[in-house]
Amino acid sequence: MKVEKIPATEGTFNLQDYEQAYANFDWADVEKAFSWYETGKVNMAYEAIDRHLSTPRKDKVALKYSDATRDESYTFADLSRLSNKFGNVLKSLDINKGDRVFVFMPRSPELYVSVLGTLKVGAIVGPLFEAFMEGAVRDRLEDSEAVAIVTTPALLPRVPVAELPALKHVILVGAEGELENGQVDFQKAMDAASDELEITWVDREDGMILHYTSGSTGKPKGVLHVHNAMVQHYQTGKWVLDLQEDDIYWCTADPGWVTGTSYGIFAPWLNGATSVIRGGRFKPEDWYKTLQDNKVTVWYSAPTSFRMLMGAGDEFVKQFDLSSLRHVLSVGEPLNPEVVYWGLKAFNQRIHDNWWMTETGGQLISNYKSMAIKPGSMGKPFPGIHAAIIDDQGNELPPNRMGNLAIQVGWPSMMRQIWKNPAKYEEYFRFKGWYVSGDSAYKDEEGYFWFQGRVDDVINTAGERVGPFEVESKLVEHPAVAEAGVIGKPDPVRGEIIKAFIALRAGYEPSEELMEEIRRFVKEGLAAHAAPREIEFRDKLPKTRSGKIMRRVLKAWELGLPTGDLSTMED
Numbered sequence: 001m002k003v004e005k006i007p008a009t010e011g012t013f014n015l016q017d018y019e020q021a022y023a024n025f026d027w028a029d030v031e032k033a034f035s036w037y038e039t040g041k042v043n044m045a046y047e048a049i050d051r052h053l054s055t056p057r058k059d060k061v062a063l064k065y066s067d068a069t070r071d072e073s074y075t076f077a078d079l080s081r082l083s084n085k086f087g088n089v090l091k092s093l094d095i096n097k098g099d100r101v102f103v104f105m106p107r108s109p110e111l112y113v114s115v116l117g118t119l120k121v122g123a124i125v126g127p128l129f130e131a132f133m134e135g136a137v138r139d140r141l142e143d144s145e146a147v148a149i150v151t152t153p154a155l156l157p158r159v160p161v162a163e164l165p166a167l168k169h170v171i172l173v174g175a176e177g178e179l180e181n182g183q184v185d186f187q188k189a190m191d192a193a194s195d196e197l198e199i200t201w202v203d204r205e206d207g208m209i210l211h212y213t214s215g216s217t218g219k220p221k222g223v224l225h226v227h228n229a230m231v232q233h234y235q236t237g238k239w240v241l242d243l244q245e246d247d248i249y250w251c252t253a254d255p256g257w258v259t260g261t262s263y264g265i266f267a268p269w270l271n272g273a274t275s276v277i278r279g280g281r282f283k284p285e286d287w288y289k290t291l292q293d294n295k296v297t298v299w300y301s302a303p304t305s306f307r308m309l310m311g312a313g314d315e316f317v318k319q320f321d322l323s324s325l326r327h328v329l330s331v332g333e334p335l336n337p338e339v340v341y342w343g344l345k346a347f348n349q350r351i352h353d354n355w356w357m358t359e360t361g362g363q364l365i366s367n368y369k370s371m372a373i374k375p376g377s378m379g380k381p382f383p384g385i386h387a388a389i390i391d392d393q394g395n396e397l398p399p400n401r402m403g404n405l406a407i408q409v410g411w412p413s414m415m416r417q418i419w420k421n422p423a424k425y426e427e428y429f430r431f432k433g434w435y436v437s438g439d440s441a442y443k444d445e446e447g448y449f450w451f452q453g454r455v456d457d458v459i460n461t462a463g464e465r466v467g468p469f470e471v472e473s474k475l476v477e478h479p480a481v482a483e484a485g486v487i488g489k490p491d492p493v494r495g496e497i498i499k500a501f502i503a504l505r506a507g508y509e510p511s512e513e514l515m516e517e518i519r520r521f522v523k524e525g526l527a528a529h530a531a532p533r534e535i536e537f538r539d540k541l542p543k544t545r546s547g548k549i550m551r552r553v554l555k556a557w558e559l560g561l562p563t564g565d566l567s568t569m570e571d
């Protein structure tokens with residue numbers, strides 16, 4: 001396929017000669033940027049925040065937070081002091097290295113302080129989306145045996161404390177009135193805590209953050225990242241985000257998603273950048289205002305958001321002054337060429353797509369500022385990353401052949417564990433020396449990678465990874481549902497939407513009301529984004545003789561494609 005390239009611009013990562021830059025790169029050189037290179041004392045929170053206190057960045061704004069009711073700025077010194085306090089709060093509760101502490105609340109300065117303070121005592125952070133309902137919260141706290149959760153009174157009813165024996169402390173942000181046993185008033189505890197803390201030094205390979213994500217089978221799995229990931233966060237922040245001293249950076253992702261931590265917390269602060277955080281829900285007007293009023297220079301978002309902004313119209317965007325922007329990036333789902341062209345027209349910026357996963361911890365394949373873009377391509381591997389297309393036997397394929405996107409093992413931010421599930425972890429590494437992503441792709445003769453799809457049934461709706469199994473399990477808990485099969489259906493804005501095929505139990509009839517009720521059941525039991533937007537009732541679902549729902553057949557029905565080999569199907 002011949003694609004028109006969009007010419008390179010200027011960037012810190014000088015790619016006049018990509019091959020050369022790639023050949024000369026060594027992760028070991030990056031390590032020199034960290035204080036532990038000299039001292040041997042490692043802690044992500046120290047490197048991201050406290051290290052800057054001996055430099056002019058001390059009084060620079062690190063976090064600029066706003067929502068409908070708040071507008072606050074915190075310097076690196078402020079964040080250092082507040083996270084010290086929170087670290088002391090945790091210590092007073094006897095929370096220590098290796099313990100799991102979850103954060104379950106809307107974006108707020110308190111959320112970021114909690115994350116940093118947790119890291120400072122060497123504990124492992126487990127971030128949750130505020131949209132999670134009780135079932136989703138329980139699964140994650142149970143699996144990880146979390147000892148504490150930081151949350152708000154509004155979200156507290158979704159934390160089934162009585163069913164979680166390991167959970168000893170509930171720290172409430174915005175607590176009011178009498179507290180129960182085991183509950184801690186965040187603000188009171190912070191006020192009482194000292195702002196001096198002895199940071200807990202850890203090993204580079206010690207656990208730092210636990211992100212739960214979905215696969216095609218089983219419950220969400222806990223992807224564990226270690227402090228060493230900072231090496232990758234720092235360098236990709238420099239060369240992919242192109243962060244420089246005067247940048248005002250906005251990553252729109254919530255910390256419940258890995259983009260909201262690797263690139264919403266670690267990469268910007270490791271690089272000493274000012275980070276804008278906007279609370280509240282997506283609204284085009286709010287977003288454009290956030291860019292305009294904060295004079296955002298570097299903006300990292302996702303295709304669904306860009307498509308929604310595009311949908312808000314070209315006249316609308318003209319009402320805002322977005323001239324501060326100098327670098328725009330996208331991740332999480334395929335970025336349509338159409339959106340790239342719209343970006344050029346709407347705010348005169350190239351949108352730089354990049355590819356990575358919760359499991360990879362950091363960006364692996366990217367479009368760089370100083371590289372020509374081929375709209376629709378995810379770009380080229382970051383230096384130090386060997387990406388390849390391999391066949392189902394683990395052999396590397398030549399250019400233009402579609403296959404499994406795989407990465408040679410050994411990059412700094414690679415996950416180190418699937419929590420308590422070594423078998424699941426090994427599945428990623430079934431070919432010796434390779435991490436197999438589960439995505440299919442091809443590489444063109446110039447080394448650009450092109451995403452083709454998932455090889456499994458994992459759904460990507462508006463950038464959120466949803467496992468069909470989780471949704472199916474929830475659906476069959478509903479009294480009317482006998483069987484359920486869930487697929488991703490292509491959608492022009494969200495990439496995919498969740499569609500459920502349902503066979504009802506005897507005595508139930510399909511109806512609009514029932515559809516609505518089932519949808520609400522999933523929404524309230526799991527999360528809004530996991531609820532099927534479309535439901536189709538069928539008398540029977542296609543199954544294998546062993547009783548497995550054949551999602552592949554459902555998908556073929558949906559797309560009007562041939563159903564392929566049905567030899568394993570029952571009757």
Ligand code: WTA
Nearest residue numbers: 331332333334354355356357358439451465
């Ligand atoms: C998909 C996201 C196309 C892919 C940081 C991957 C993408 C999954 C892109 C990971 C992209 C991510 N183009 N697809 N640039 N980036 N994906 O773990 O299927 O939520 O495997 O992490 O999103 O999703 P996750």
